[in-house]
Amino acid sequence: MLPLRGRSALVTGAGRRGGIGYAVARRLAAYGASVYLHHHVPHDAAMPWGADRPEEVAAGVREALGDPAALVVEGPGDLSDPAAPARLIRTAADAFGGGVDILVANHALSGSDGTLDTIDAAMLDAHWAVDTRSVLLLVQAYVRLRAARPSGGPGGRVVMMTSGQDIAGGMPGEIAYALQKGALASITRSLATALAEHAITVNTVNPGPVDTGYLTGDAHSAVAAMFPAGRWGQPDDPARLIAWLATDEAAWITGEVIDSEGGFRR
Structure with a gap:
């Protein structure tokens, strides 16, 4: 029932x-994991969809906690700063008492x-700087952190996002966005090979068009019509896949770029 209990x-x-x-x-929390939520409010605030208050986001994740002993922590970070990825990994590790088991690099620059x-x-x-360099520096810092732990902890997981x-x-x-997201897809197999000796799997997910509020009106309807189900992907659609990749059930899945698009027809 709680496949990620005791993991961060x-x-x-x-x-x-x-x-x-x-x-x-929310999915990871529901599976029992402690979760650190990274955000960069100025980026979202500058977008048409606007920003949420971080404490409200954290409260929503806490509602999903499957393990009452698990933690939900939130913190800011401008990942265009070359020093920010390593700093973020250290901050998250400190929040959880020294370790991070699962890294989901979901951030990206919009506009x-x-x-x-x-x-x-x-x-x-x-x-x-944001879509590619920061992801690789996060993975680097994550691997160094795990290598420094006496036992390394349970099997590590890295999930990146492409488009x-x-x-x-x-x-x-x-x-520019397509170029950098393509770079992550291209490096997936190389990272998976490099990190296999550390018992870390590396996979990249293409969630397809997901209704996160960036399109409305006729454009929104036109995209919905391209799905066999007649609806956009919802945020929880790729979330279910990513949460599964974090579990032991997916321990033999690595080096893959996985399309989770609901049959989307371009």
Whole structure:
């Protein structure tokens, strides 16, 4: 009933109750894990969907706790800062008494992007810093933390997020974002091979279009019609897969880029 009891998880980009990170955190908590919720409120506040109060997000995750002894902690971090990933790993580990078992790198930069004709160096650099560099530095710090622990703890889990940029028509209107998310998909197998000796699995999930509030009106309806079920993906759809990947049931799944798109037809 509680396959993650006694384990700890860091979920990045979990600052909005309408987002995938929040749904993932609730699933992990329901499975018994202690969860650290990373957020960067200024990013969401600048977006059309706005920001939630971190304490309200944390309260929502606590409601899902399957183990009353588990912890839910929240904290900020601007992952465009090269020093922030290692600092975040240390902060989460300290909150849980020294360890992080599960890393879900869900954060990403929204906006600041365009077509091939409109992108510039600043856009490319911004997406590189947040969408790719920070993820790899998080994984690096996570592995170093586990290597320093006497027993290493239970099997480690890393889950990264991509966006289906290499399927069908790609993402021609979001070149910088697609480029950096593609880099994560490409590095998945290499990371999985490197970390197998540490008993850490590495997988990347493409959640497909998920209704997190970024489209409305006719555009929203047009995307819904591309799904065989006639509806968008909901945040809990990829969250169920990610939570399963964190359990021992998925110990033999590594190096995979998994599409969880509900049959989405581009």
